[in-house]
Structure formats: structure tokens, C-alpha cells
Amino acid sequence: MQHLFKLGLLSTAILTSQITLANDFWSQDRQWLLGDWGGERQQLEQQGYKFNASIMSQAATNLSGGYNDSHTVENAGQLTLGATFDLSKIAGWQDTTASLMITKRDGNALTNETIKDPRSTTLSNAQEIYGRGKIWRLSQAWIKTGLNDNTLQLKIGRMGMSEDFNSSQCEFQNLLLCGGQLGKSIGSIWYNSPVGIWGANVKYRIAPEWTLGLGVYEVNPDNVKIQSNRDGFNLDMNNVKGATIPVELAWKPKLALFNGLAGEYKVGALYSTADASDVATTAKVHDGKHSFWLNTQQQLTEHEGDAKRGLFASLNVVVNDKATTMVQSTQQLALWYKGAFDQRPNDSIGLGIANYVVNKRVRDRQIATNISRGYTEYDAVASNYVPIQRDELNLELNYSYQWSPAVMLRPNLQYIHHPAGVKEVDNAWVAGLSMRVNF
Template sequence: MQHFFKLSLLSVALLGSQFASANEFWSQDRQWLLGDWNGERKQLEDQGYKFTTSIMSQAATNLAGGYNDDNTLENAGQLTLGATFDLNKIAGWENTTAAIMMTKRDGNSLTLERIKDPRSSALGNTQEIYGRGKIWRLTQAWVKTGFADNTVQFKIGRMGMSDDFNSSQCEFQNLLLCGGQLGKSIGSIWYNWPVGLWGANVKYQFAPEWTLGLGAYEVNPDNVKTQSDSDGFNLDMNNVEGATIPVELAWKPKLSMFDGLPGEYKLGALYSTAEAKDVKTTGKVHDGKQSFWLNAQQQLTQQGADPKRGLYVSFNGVINDKATTTVQSTQQIALWYKGPLENRPNDSVGFGLANYVVNERVQDRQISTNQSRGYDSYDAFASDYIPIQRDELNVELNYTYQWSPAVMLRPNLQYIHQPAGVKEVDDAWVAGLSMRVNF
């Protein structure tokens, strides 16, 4: 419970300092927790150098249900160190930006410790920042430049794929409700934050409201190794198995049907040239695999004169290759209201649902394997029994308390139906608390 007490004490300190002045440590106007370095930080940004340091912590405790209902609390953490360089200001290179970012993850997952049957592969996670190893990683190291009045943008270097394709809002602690979905359902070829990989992409704004993007990224299993910090800084391409090629069409209507409020709609597809194993037939290999997706985000209402306050909605849907992918499809819908209180314009209330559907061909393989071992029904104790996976539904209700640009707290309540897609495991209730501090 040590992590929980630390987070609770921090919450009390924040609430107790509500009336701090703008120059004090816990001021609601404070951009960074460690301040502006006597004005030097702002001066560096004006010169083209922007530095970021942040810590994200996500605690979760099981209230009821799950595979093991013994109550515990697990905390996952992430440290991020980064810098962005405006090369127009620094070197006179017009429309050119560079960035470098390193991350370190640590902690444990409540889903792995209590929620899912340990014999099943995980689908969701109650803490979205858990995963890809407790190591340092070079998450970003790229350069982006624009041509033709910046209507064409070219980016190359080390990056995550959802930085530029299948990206979406993250207003939740639950993994299935946070950001793009491809890295959660085809993680063997699509790498999200914090994994960085060699890639390049080009975006062409061919009309004021329309942009077409095309990318190419390495498929290299060395990038997701987690044995040591050196694995997180692997820069060679010795074991590249192919390339993942995404294409995405994005529409940002200037005048939407919702009183002209902003929105973005994206339709995309990918093809991977890396060989992929068939999920049902042992030994069968396919030349590649493909996926399709739809992302939509729309502001529905505006509260008062503040253009950012109001109700937002997002939808994310993915259809994966049935021959080679365990998770055949995902659906996610989320609503959040920003600025629910007049004196808290940057707070928000969020509610979301996310569903992951396991491929029926995977279920057939699991059933036949169990039958070959003499099992005709769920066995809670046999170590060689493989639980049959179907679909998993995740629900989250939260309140985001944005004390200042430097400090965010997000208490949340989560419900997981059929953890890891196993209907014999009790539905679980989880209480969580996310905290982000920008230094």
C-alpha cells in the first residue's frame, strides 16, 4: 500500500494549496513544477530549444472479481526525458523540426497479478503505461521537414508508429481506451510508445481539409526485447523481417454539422511484408498480413466562450487479418466533457467502452488442443489447460483533475467483463489513480 499512501498524500497537498499564488510551487498557473529557471527556460524555447521531463504513475487496486480476488494494489510508472528543436530558429532550416525522447518504465500490472487467468495471453490492462519492459528506451529520434508551403511533410528517424498513424486521444487509464488500437491488437508488427523503430513517412495536404499519409517502418523483433537497457537502444537492422506500410486518409472539416466545431476523421490500412504464422494451422506461414481502421473524433458542444470546453466523442475501430491475428477486431467509443465546472475549465469527466474480439480460428485451435489433452470443459487447476478466449469488454469512468499544466490527477473506476476473453473468470471491478507531473 506504500504507493497508494504516497499518491494520497500528494493529492491532499495539492488540494490544500488551492490558493497558492502564481509564483509559488503549487500555483494553478505553473507551467512546470520546477519553474521557468528564472526566465531561461522561456528564453530557450524562443530560441528553438524545448526540454521536457515528466513522470506518469498509474495505481490500480482490485475491488471485486477477477481470477484472484485477494485485494492488492499495483503501481506502474514511466519517466520521460525529451527535447524538441526548431531548426528554423536554430539553423535557418525552414519548416524543419527535430526531436529526441527517452523513456523508462517500471512497476507492476494489476491485470497480470490478479485480473486475468495466468494461463491466458493478456488482451487489456488496467494500467496503460505498463508493458514493453522495465528498461530505458530511445523512444524518439527523428527529423521532420516541410515542402511546398508545408503542404508536404517528410519525417525520418526512430519513432513510434502511432505518432503519425492510427493516433487517437488518451483520456483514460485503461489500455484499451487509451490512444490508437493497432499496437494493442497486432503488437508483433505495430509498435506504439515507448518502442521506437526506424521508419519514414510523408504527409500530403492535397486540399485544405484533406491529408494523405504514407509510411514505411521496419519489422524487427529486436526492438521489443526487454532483457537490458541496451535492448532499448538497439539501432541496427540486422534482424529486420520486413516492413509495415500504412496509408491513411484524414479529413478535418472546416464547417462540421456540429455548429462548426472541430473534428477529425481518419480511414487507414496497412500491409506488412514480414512472414506471419497462421493462428490455427501449425507450420503454415503467410507472406504478410493486413489491417484496416477508422478513427473519428468530434467536439459536439461548446460551453460558453471557451472553445475548448464542451462535450467530445471519439470512435476507434480496427479489423485485422483473420488468418494471422489473434485479435480479429476492436471497437472503442469514448465521451469526455472538458470544463464541467466554471472554476475548473481544464478538468474533464470521461466515460469509455472498449471491446476486443478474439478470432474464432484461435478459439478452434485452443479447443482442439484441450481436447487432445483430455479436457472438455474449463479446468481451473490444470497447468496445461488453455482457457478459451472470446471477447473482453473494458469500461472506465474517471475525473481528470488538472491542477495546473504541471500536475494532473485522474481517479477512475474500471469494469472488466470476461478478463482476457475467458468467460469462466469473474468480471472485475478496479479502482485506479493516474498522476502526471511535468517538471
């Protein structure tokens, strides 16, 4: 499978041809593109077996700017196959769930091809679905159980870390505006989906509105190997370098804010026990690293009394260890309005802004390296010149067209200020299109 996007388009085209045979094929209430299997699917769910298959495809083209202003189109995609098992129904294990998920990523990133200086370390990406190798992966294989009416929840197995910590809404195609931020700045110790790692966590509801979480996850470079499909299913722990230990306090206010509209506020911190090189000199090694974060998401208004429609907002901030991390901090602010049009109650309009702040110690090292090589200003062609990286700002405006729960299209316009933090590279305008199909 070399081109998931083409596969998605082919599948959609074939299934579209069935419209003439089934008038309700494109019903806006259709949960899955392949239907309910004659009622079998819902019956299986009632028995505790829930299956899902989906394709996410993200295309992007540079309208202007970037390191290479040739107008090209790149596509990245992911196929996801998963199953969730309600073990309280299947085996009588109360409040217990298990999950399996396999993923396959493919395609190319416009940011790497034309937007950033190829000599620079990538910061954000115009296609968040790209990355972690074009291989099959076992992304989830975990079991979770609740005790004392789910006051205490325990989870263990293979999982992505942002499933349970530093998680956030994803209403955008731009990487930094989508989901948890830690994996975008400390990816050597924090693994988001599709990477699955061995870990365990516990969540304790200390009060009706407050939950405290604690986790332990392996730091294992083998989990991010991308040489072959075998690497995506390597379950051994032979190369473990340490553990990442996150702790997070979450508050879900019921009535206090915004007329009782739903919201969640989280603060967290992590410590990694794995050795980490100093960003200013590789000769110095630290015996760990740390990060802090703030995640907030709040519905601000409701549309004509419908709480499913209205204005939503998220604010996310990460602050990383200055001694060991290239990206010192990230900030993200996003707004989206769901159901602005009565005839399209499930569509949404999104506007987001996100920023990378590169560690000044990294910048000082890059400057010193260039001076030692005889460069005192930006050189656009020299292979041994190291581009000086500062901040990178990303903006996205999009419209999410939700035809049904089975089909979503998201055209978007992105603006990238100082791609990869290199001010000498022209600011870029990017047009994108995300497509998600649930089969």
C-alpha cells in the same frame, strides 16, 4: 530506478514543502513543477530549444472479481525525458523540427497479477502505461521537414508508429481506451511508444481539409527485446524481417459538422511484408498480413461559447487479418466533457467503453488443444489447460483533476467483463489513479 511511482510521490512531497517559501508554487497557471528556471526556459523555447521531463504513474486495485480476488495494489509508471528542436530558428532550416526522447518504464500490472487467468494471453490492461519492458529506451530520434508551406511533410528516424498513423486521444487509464489501437492487437508488427523503430513517412495535403499519409517502418523483433537497457538503445537493423506500410486518409472539416467545432476523421490500412504464422496452425506461414482502421474524434458541444470546453467524442475501430491475428477486431467509444464546472475549466469527466473480439479460429484451436489433452470443460488449476478466449469488454468512468498544466490526477473506476476473454473468470471491478507531473 525500481519504483517510478515512489519517485514521483517523493518528488511531489519535496516540492510541496516549498509552498511556504513560494506562494505561487501551486498556481493553476504553472506550466512546469520546477518553474521557468528564472525565465531561462521560455527564452530557450524562443530560440528553438524546448525541453520536457515528466512522470506518469498509474495505480490500480481490484475491488472485486477477477481470477484472484485478493485485494492488492499494483503500480506502473514511466519517466520521460525529451527535447524538441526548432531548426528553422536554430539553423535556418525552414519548417524543420527534430526530436529526442528517452523513456524508462517500471512497475507491475494488476491485470497480470490478479485479474486475468495467468494461462491466458493478455488482451487489455487496467494500466495503459505498463508494458514493453522495465528498461530505458530511445523512444524518439527523428527529423521532420515541410515543403511548399507544409503542403508536403517528410519525417525520418526512430519513432513510434502511432505518432503519425492510427493516433487517437488518450483520456483514460484503461489500455484499449487510450491512444492508437493497432499496437494493442498486432503488437508484433505495430510498435507504439515507448518503442522507437526506424521508419519514414510522408504527409501530403491534397486539399485544405484532406491529408494523405504513407509510411514505411521496419519489422524487427530486436526492438521489443526487454532483457537489458542495451536492448532499448539497439539501433542496428540486423534482424529486420520485413516492413509495415501504412496508408491513411485524414479529413479535418472546417465548418460542415457540429457548428464548425473541431473534428478529425481518418481511415487507414496497412500491409506487412514480414512472414506471419497462421493462427489455426503454426505449420502454415503467410507471406504478410493486413489491417484496416477508422479513427474519429469530434467536439460535439461548446460550453457557453468557449470552444475549449464542452463535450468531446471519439470512435475507433480496427479490423485485423483473420488468417494471422489473434484479435480479429477492436472497437472503442469514448466521451469526455471538459470544463463542466466554471471553477474547474480544465478538468474533465470521461466515460469510455472498449471491446476486444478474439478470432474464432484461435478459439477453435484452443478447444481442439484441450480436447486432445482430455479437457472438455474449464479447469481452474491444471497447468496444461488452455483457457478458451472470447470477447473482453472494458468500461471506465473517470475524473481528470487538472490542478495546472504541471499536475494532473485522474481517479477512475473500471469494469472488466470476461477478463482476457475467459467467461469463467469473474467480471472485475477495478479502482485506479493516474498521476502526471511535468517537471
